Amino acid sequence: MKKVAEAKAVKYNPARERLEQDILAAAKRLFAQRGFGGVSLDHIAREVGASKQNLLYYFPSKEELYRRVLHGVLDVWLSYMDAISQHPDDPEQALREYIAGKLRFSREHPDDSRVYANEVVSGAPIFFAEIAERVIPALQADVAVFNKWAEQGLCRPVDGRHLMILLWASTQVYADWASQISLVLEKPELELQDFQAAESLIVDMVLRTVLIAPAAPRPAKRSASRKT
Amino acid sequence: MKKVAEAKAVKYNPARERLEQDILAAAKRLFAQRGFGGVSLDHIAREVGASKQNLLYYFPSKEELYRRVLHGVLDVWLSYMDAISQHPDDPEQALREYIAGKLRFSREHPDDSRVYANEVVSGAPIFFAEIAERVIPALQADVAVFNKWAEQGLCRPVDGRHLMILLWASTQVYADWASQISLVLEKPELELQDFQAAESLIVDMVLRTVLIAPAAPRPAKRSASRKT
């Protein structure tokens, strides 16, 4: 994997690097909006002021460009799952931070979320192998953490796989379904307060279900706004 | 709206009706997999053993065919939301049935869910107006029901909009993200028991959060299996 990136990085060239990043950014946005089959190389090239022939000089094919975009998104996506095991003895803190982090990701990088969602909804025809290779072990690690918490009496026994699926869904929806959500909230686009309301509800529901002790968990710490 | 269908239905012709339904079904599956821009009329026509010219005899354009597909999906999608107000004095039953219904829809008609998800993730470029016209009032009606329950002391005061968004997300994910979920569950495709596990978790979380009285709600009634 990433053989192209390494081969190109042998000689470091800042101008080249910048155009390559511009192409990846434009491709991400367009693939997110219209899917792999709905975007042409010409379309992407025009966005960065290059020709499609030039674009094919930087990336060997349309599919390889698409793979590079998804690879970068999955890096970030998995980093949130890895963070769960950073709190090996505090389920509440781990879950609060996962929810806040994913919601911040949905707010700050909605196209990253959407390009990945687009691929998965389509049945992951191109990224299938990489998802299998990287997401399965990440989920197993998190499930192991949930199980250890339950053994230690730190939380209720839960089905960690379906809990993670619910967390994926309920946080990503604010990026992937932003068009419908902003419609039903009757505002041109989602605002910080909408993400805060989402965070309150999701944290409340998850902690009520997972934690043993408190009937009414502490209110959310507004952590979605940390980096605003 | 649906002017085409009505115009065509003036003279009833069973053979014509059947081919039209076949085309809609094939289009639904292909649009779900590859998005509007990733599917060609030729592709759809070959699936039903017709020519693309013939297909354009039944539907005036690719976009109109796509609209017809989405219109049918939204009909069903909204019927679940309408069912909430069918239990005006029993929040627990209303929520249980909504969750069970949407999960059954995800299991029995995953492509319906996916074609709609594909449009929404893409920013609803074509179906924007119809979503605004039909989903906004449906959500407002459900929020009004939640608020009435809270006033009557039947449930906690909740943000009905974000609760519905969470219900949409957590039930649809089992159709829209089936490719990734079946990968991480390490089985070729989702089984009934997976949907039952999902239902248990979602019902448990929602009732713990929304209902006032019981610390541990009754177990789910396995209603996802009702029509199997």
Added chain:
DNA sequence: GTCTATAGCCCGATAGAC
């Protein structure tokens, strides 16, 4: 590295015979 040119194919939609 960027350009022009082009191969070879697929696209949505229309015209008109039958």
Added chain:
DNA sequence: GTCTATCGGGCTATAGAC
């Protein structure tokens, strides 16, 4: 209703000049 033929254009990718 279904067919053949075709218009006008877009598509990915490659070749080769500079």
